[in-house]
Amino acid sequence: MSDEKPESEQNEEQHNPFESKELDERVIPVSGLYESWFLDYASYVILERAVPGLADGLKPVQRRILHSMKEMEDGRYNKVANIIGNTMKYHPHGDASIGDALVQLGQKDLLIDCQGNWGNTLTGDGAAAPRYIEARLSKFALHVAFNSKTTNWLSSYDGRNKETNNLPMK
Amino acid sequence: MSENQYTEDNIRSLDWKEHIRLRPGMYIGKLGDGAAADDGIYLLVKEVVDNCIDEFVMGNGKKVDLRIKDGLVTVRDYGRGIPLGKVVDVVSKMNTGGKYDSKAFKKSVGLNGVGTKAVNALSSHFSVYAVREGQLKRASFSRGELVKDFPIETTDEPNGTYVEFTPDDQIFKKYAFKTHYIDKMLWNYCYLNRNLSIYFNGNKFQSKDGLKDLLENNMDGDPLYPIIHLEGDDIEVAFTHGKTYGEDYYSFVNGQHTTQGGTHQSAFRESVSKVIKDFYSKNYESSDIRQSIVAAIAVKVIEPIFESQTKTKLGSQEIEPGGKSMRAFINDFLKDKLDNYLHKNPEVAQTIEIKIKQSEKERKELAGIRKIARERSKKSNLHNKKLRDCRVHLNDLKNDRREETTLFITEGDSASGSITKSRDVGTQAVFSLKGKPLNCYGLTKKVVYENEEFNLIQAALNIEDDLEDLRYNKVVIATDADVDGMHIRMLLLTFFLQFFPDLVKKNHVYVLQTPLFRVRNKKKTLYCYSEEERKSAMEEIGKNAEITRFKGLGEISPDEFVHFIGEDIRLEPVLLSQDTSIDSILSYFMGKNTPQRQEFIIDNLRVEKDEPEDLNKVEPEKEIA
Numbered sequence: 094m095s096d097e098k099p100e101s102e103q104n105e106e107q108h109n110p111f112e113s114k115e116l117d118e119r120v121i122p123v124s125g126l127y128e129s130w131f132l133d134y135a136s137y138v139i140l141e142r143a144v145p146g147l148a149d150g151l152k153p154v155q156r157r158i159l160h161s162m163k164e165m166e167d168g169r170y171n172k173v174a175n176i177i178g179n180t181m182k183y184h185p186h187g188d189a190s191i192g193d194a195l196v197q198l199g200q201k202d203l204l205i206d207c208q209g210n211w212g213n214t215l216t217g218d219g220a221a222a223p224r225y226i227e228a229r230l231s232k233f234a235l236h237v238a239f240n241s242k243t244t245n246w247l248s249s250y251d252g253r254n255k256e257t258n259n260l261p262m263k
Numbered sequence: 264m265s266e267n268q269y270t271e272d273n274i275r276s277l278d279w280k281e282h283i284r285l286r287p288g289m290y291i292g293k294l295g296d297g298a299a300a301d302d303g304i305y306l307l308v309k310e311v312v313d314n315c316i317d318e319f320v321m322g323n324g325k326k327v328d329l330r331i332k333d334g335l336v337t338v339r340d341y342g343r344g345i346p347l348g349k350v351v352d353v354v355s356k357m358n359t360g361g362k363y364d365s366k367a368f369k370k371s372v373g374l375n376g377v378g379t380k381a382v383n384a385l386s387s388h389f390s391v392y393a394v395r396e397g398q399l400k401r402a403s404f405s406r407g408e409l410v411k412d413f414p415i416e417t418t419d420e421p422n423g424t425y426v427e428f429t430p431d432d433q434i435f436k437k438y439a440f441k442t443h444y445i446d447k448m449l450w451n452y453c454y455l456n457r458n459l460s461i462y463f464n465g466n467k468f469q470s471k472d473g474l475k476d477l478l479e480n481n482m483d484g485d486p487l488y489p490i491i492h493l494e495g496d497d498i499e500v501a502f503t504h505g506k507t508y509g510e511d512y513y514s515f516v517n518g519q520h521t522t523q524g525g526t527h528q529s530a531f532r533e534s535v536s537k538v539i540k541d542f543y544s545k546n547y548e549s550s551d552i553r554q555s556i557v558a559a560i561a562v563k564v565i566e567p568i569f570e571s572q573t574k575t576k577l578g579s580q581e582i583e584p585g586g587k588s589m590r591a592f593i594n595d596f597l598k599d600k601l602d603n604y605l606h607k608n609p610e611v612a613q614t615i616e617i618k619i620k621q622s623e624k625e626r627k628e629l630a631g632i633r634k635i636a637r638e639r640s641k642k643s644n645l646h647n648k649k650l651r652d653c654r655v656h657l658n659d660l661k662n663d664r665r666e667e668t669t670l671f672i673t674e675g676d677s678a679s680g681s682i683t684k685s686r687d688v689g690t691q692a693v694f695s696l697k698g699k700p701l702n703c704y705g706l707t708k709k710v711v712y713e714n715e716e717f718n719l720i721q722a723a724l725n726i727e728d729d730l731e732d733l734r735y736n737k738v739v740i741a742t743d744a745d746v747d748g749m750h751i752r753m754l755l756l757t758f759f760l761q762f763f764p765d766l767v768k769k770n771h772v773y774v775l776q777t778p779l780f781r782v783r784n785k786k787k788t789l790y791c792y793s794e795e796e797r798k799s800a801m802e803e804i805g806k807n808a809e810i811t812r813f814k815g816l817g818e819i820s821p822d823e824f825v826h827f828i829g830e831d832i833r834l835e836p837v838l839l840s841q842d843t844s845i846d847s848i849l850s851y852f853m854g855k856n857t858p859q860r861q862e863f864i865i866d867n868l869r870v871e872k873d874e875p876e877d878l879n880k881v882e883p884e885k886e887i888a
Contacts, residue, residue, distance in 0.1 A: 137746035
């Protein structure tokens with residue numbers, strides 16, 4: 094307590110002391126701001142980033158990578174940098190995060206057939222830059238992950254493309 | 264010149280009320296309209312309530328009833344009541360009062376026999392009645408002139424005095440009472456006069472534990488140990504240690520809140536650290552002992568001297584004219600009472616010592632890093648690489664644009680480019696963060712020096728020691744309107760609240776609102792800040808609307824950005840509410856992942872509304888267009 098008056102008093106109604114406790118509705122105190130920002134962020138992280146979906150076990154970024162690789166699939170290797178670029182049609186975030194997610198998928202050596210230095214999880218060596226390395230979907234992935242008849246489609250974040258809701262595995 | 268003649272006619276002798284009305288400042292300080300706590304109208308209320316308190320102090324009447332409605336103030340106490348024959352004199356004859364001889368009233372702030380008369384003269388309507396043993400005497404005035412002197416009548420009301428008045432709007436232009444200030448004033452009465460109950464518009468104000476209650480109600484967060492509450496003749500002290508940085512004092516002299524401290528407060532600071540130091544008989548630094556202290560002290564002084572007209576800083580060196588010095592008085596008191604208390608409560612003593620050691624450790628840690636950080640910040644003052652500075656700063660006292668100075672803290676270089684290009688170089692500076700700042704909740708101040716980004720923010724704002732030299736009036740957090748932007752806002756605000764809470768308390772921090780959508784056709788461009796605005800803009804523009812969603816500030820080009828940081832800038836102020844403490848907010852949202860928080864997220868999960876159909880409807884049109 095001191096003579097410094099809380100800011101909120103500025104907005105008080107001037108004439109009737111009985112109604113003067115009402116604040117300007119626009120002004121939200123800091124606890125409200127925190128609550129709102131926190132919920133936005135936490136909900137997003139849980140729903141759209143960190144937690145794998147129940148139906149296919151994939152995080153959104155992984156699902157989008159697989160979908161975009163399927164789209165580009167022509168039997169040959171694709172440059173990882175190109176895959177990242179294509180995935181950005183669906184994933185509205187930085188290129189680095191997509192690249193890292195792709196490398197991690199590749200290092201599992203299951204869904205993605207890799208070419209070049211993809212790093213080593215045991216020694217901790219990183220993969221080469223995306224412009225050097227190449228990838229394509231493995232036969233297993235092509236066989237198991239893509240079933241167009243059972244896939245639900247959504248429009249992507251900017252409404253220009255279609256992306257998958259999930260990838261029902263065989 | 265004839266106007267300058269100086270004759271006997273020029274000499275005037277003013278009537279008492281004329282004098283008060285001509286020179287109200289001499290009696291009640293400044294006039295004002297009620298927007299500030301020290302405005303005259305609050306002083307009028309105080310003068311009247313003071314009399315009721317004096318009755319209480321004398322042991323008469325534990326209840327005071329105050330009502331304020333539409334400018335009419337009514338005060339009723341249940342004391343002895345003014346002697347009926349003198350009711351008119353007491354409120355309308357200068358230098359009349361019952362308190363000139365009494366010893367008890369020596370220790371009061373005002374005893375000049377002026378207070379109530381000043382209220383009377385400055386009120387368009389003033390009415391008083393006193394009740395004594397079933398008899399009631401009433402009188403009413405207007406601007407100090409007696410309007411009606413009622414004869415004595417009988418009544419069954421209890422004893423006491425009743426005063427009602429309406430401040431004169433010729434003197435107080437367009438005034439309005441703010442309940443907030445009155446609440447505060449009344450609480451101070453209650454803390455200093457225990458068991459007195461004041462009813463203000465029906466709300467009860469009462470304090471059982473005096474200054475202890477004051478600390479409990481005003482502290483931010485929990486005390487480290489139960490509040491130490493000591494009392495003696497003419498002195499009352501309460502203090503504890505909290506968790507916030509800095510020292511916090513509430514000091515009172517004869518019931519007057521001395522917001523700027525004075526001799527009693529500095530004597531207390533000195534003595535409390537001395538007594539504690541002697542108790543442990545270790546050579547602790549006084550500043551370590553006082554780190555995070557929250558204290559209240561009330562003293563009674565005979566004929567106090569104040570350093571300022573407004574009585575907010577005590578200047579008395581002695582407790583009474585020719586008596587003990589203030590320092591000796593407070594020191595003797597604490598030496599006796601506090602020392603005993605610490606001996607009787609070893610647990611509290613232990614807690615205090617741990618706290619002192621912790622402060623000491625922290626200070627020493629800081630000392631080393633500070634040096635390095637200083638050198639670094641010296642460099643960064645010239646080349647603060649994250650900062651694009653502006654020409655004018657808040658601490659350029661002579662510059663009349665200093666109030667406009669703004670610092671934008673942006674998320675990443677992609678956004679800072681646009682702002683830098685479109686800003687007003689005179690008053691708008693840009694600081695760009697790289698990625699997300701550290702979550703500094705629960706960390707010590709050391710991190711401010713160790714973390715380069717925080718150190719540079721601190722250097723850019725120039726708030727290492729205090730806010731005095733703050734370089735920008737507004738600190739605007741300008742992050743993207745996406746979820747990561749929300750996260751960065753939280754992290755940055757945590758940094759400010761944790762280490763520089765005053766920056767937020769003094770209302771310097773804002774959040775920049777940027778538009779979420781741009782809706783345009785060939786002729787017209789509208790920026791929308793919310794979903795509703797977008798819908799109405801789409802209706803306005805009609806079919807050929809092209810909609811762009813701004814996800815990041817980097818998507819807005821510099822020539823567009825001018826609109827968002829120019830005159831029409833939309834800033835959302837960050838305000839602290841009184842009912843939630845900073846600490847509880849931070850620990851809940853930024854601290855450990857508690858089960859309660861998980862529950863909270865689960866219960867309130869915000870699922871993004873999917874509106875693909877809506878977009879689909881618009882998109883094809885756009886493509887055709």
